[in-house]
Amino acid sequence: MSQELTCITCPMGCRLVVERLPGGEGGGELSVSGNRCPRGAAYAREELLAPKRTVTATCRALASRSSGAARGMAAVRRIPCKTTAPFPKERVDELLAAIYVLEESLPVERGRVLIHDALGLGIDVVATRSLG
């Protein structure tokens, strides 16, 4: 079975063709073609075997008395956040659901851990801006 994907390691955008060679338990080696440099092969392997994405999102901000809104500034409604490392792609939806139920009080400082060890995968979700 072969699969096509576009390499995003650099702007060249090589069209990679990945084939799973027969043999071995749970499939054999991957054969990558179409790459113009070794990074393409490495990208294809990671993308097929263990794809990961850095997830960015926002969570709800709970206004506090000392927040900007109280001082007449526009109310802060969302706190931007991100995973501290690329996150397994197949669990991204679960992670987003966990972020969307967060209610974080203000003020918040950049880098504050909003979710520790998300889904038990050893990756944190941190605020990306100081607000409030």
Added chain:
Amino acid sequence: MKELSFDAVVIGGGAAGMAAALELDAEGHRVAVVEREERLGGILAQCVHNGFGLIEFDEELTGPEFAERFEERMSARPISVFCGCTVLELGADDGEKVASCISAKEGALRLRSRAVVLAMGCRERNRGNIRIPGSRPAGVFTAGLAQRLVNVEGYVPGRDVVVIGSGDIGLIMARRMSWIGCKVHAVVEILPYPSGLTRNIVQCLHDFDIPLFLSHLTTDIYGGDRVRGIEVAPIENGALMMEKAFRIPCDTLLLSVGLVPENELSRNAGVAINPMTNGPWTDSTLMTSVPGVFACGNVLHVHDLVDFVVEEARRTGRFAAGWLGGARPRREARVKAGPNVRYVAPARVEAGRDNKLYLRTMIVKNDALLEVRLGGKVLLSSRKNHVQPSEMITLTLGKAELATLADLPDEAVEVSIL
């Protein structure tokens, strides 16, 4: 009316404005930054995705993080920052520039200075700019507006989304809308190739199985109070194939159809505008046609990376500081966009030093040749693995390459992609 005096006033407190102001400050000048929003950072605040700062900080940051690191540098310096303050007019009085501003906090305010740096950024092209026929229902947003609504204001603008145009903001928003639970049904692009970066095509469309219709024109927006869908038709060999038109239902339409430098203030101040970039014409020091008025960042030409904006703005800050100290260009030559080049910024080079140039090509090509000529002689040629319109190309022309400039003072330096 309150009036304050500075060596330089920077208009706009986004990445470009902050970088330029920090540089002017570092050169010992008294600087003010005027920002219309309540906080510094500009567009970065709503760009909560990552991919910023690989050049500047050697790590991948989100937009807010990038902005905040610059805010911290700003607050460590004695730079006067006027937030929530809008410049209404840029004029001149008694040999000085005067920025007439208004803010809720300060009321009317006049900022006098010898130099001004324009750093107002750009605006999105909207439906009117690209003339899509059809009715005028609610639910049609520019991608950047939707980005602000979702990421800053916390509103979900709709449920079933179609994106027109494949610019990076549109692609980023296709992923964002998918991640907040909307269904993105299609991205429609008039050109035969995507306008956005390849990695955004892969990570924002392929990851969510969002179809990308290249060479398709939006021929109708239909709906009553709310948009109900669009009609698109393929373009084959330059002809619009109306018999192959089809409809894509949606309740929300996002437009990602390009950005235009925001130069209303500049125009009114008499700054001459280059029609290819919609930004000011500048000399080799990024000074506009009005002496003492400089420009950098997206107000000059639309960049694709904030790291490039910051690099350019720093250079502008240094040049503005040099100008304040009496430095003037000595031996300049015009730079001309040759075959397959849309524009080169700045459009002049100085023979006596290194000149960093940004250019945009009009073609998609692997193994292209970047060539710089002067009067028929090749000054520089270099191989490019890959060029495409959405990826800005950088080029440095130094003393060595420009040594022959004196012999041909009226010739333009021509940059081409072959």
